[in-house]
Amino acid sequence: MKWTILLLPIVLLFFVSCESDNIEDLFKETGCNTENIRFSSDVLPILNTHCMSCHNSLAQLGGVVLESYEEVLFWVNNERLLGSIKHLPGFSPMPQAGLKLDDCTIEKIEAWIQEGAPDN
Numbered sequence: 001m002k003w004t005i006l007l008l009p010i011v012l013l014f015f016v017s018c019e020s021d022n023i024e025d026l027f028k029e030t031g032c033n034t035e036n037i038r039f040s041s042d043v044l045p046i047l048n049t050h051c052m053s054c055h056n057s058l059a060q061l062g063g064v065v066l067e068s069y070e071e072v073l074f075w076v077n078n079e080r081l082l083g084s085i086k087h088l089p090g091f092s093p094m095p096q097a098g099l100k101l102d103d104c105t106i107e108k109i110e111a112w113i114q115e116g117a118p119d120n
């Protein structure tokens with residue numbers, strides 16, 4: 001009995017230290033920061049990384065261009081941007097042919113939209 005009580009924290013520590021090796025888990029522990037999301041420094045870089053290969057003004061797949069604030073706002077206002085990245089029924093799941101964005105990235109975009117999708 002005494003041994004298990006002594007061992008428990010050690011075993012727990014072992015697991016915690018192992019998990020901390022994983023940067024994504026570390027991030028989960030600190031939570032997802034959705035405060036003060038900016039279009040210029042948060043939203044646009046996400047779109048540049050995950051969407052721009054298909055939604056730049058040359059490719060315009062599906063007639064969707066996400067280069068400027070005004071273009072992004074159009075797809076925010078008709079609710080298709082959030083529906084597609086959240087893989088909601090009735091929307092084309094985005095990024096097409098790619099992995100779904102991680103939860104925190106989606107939460108950031110959603111938080112920005114809930115703030116009124118400002119051009120900041």
Ligand code: HEC
Nearest residue numbers: 050051054061062064075080081084091092094095096097
């Ligand atoms: C590999 C190419 C590709 C990538 C990457 C991609 N898309 Fe698309 N997207 C398409 C195509 C093709 C269509 C039109 C056909 C369709 O709706 O499935 C489309 C359609 C859309 C639509 C309209 C969906 C609807 O239901 O009306 C939105 C909004 C959109 N994309 C947003 C995004 C966002 C945001 C990202 C990044 C997170 C992204 N796309 C990444 C190819 C892509």
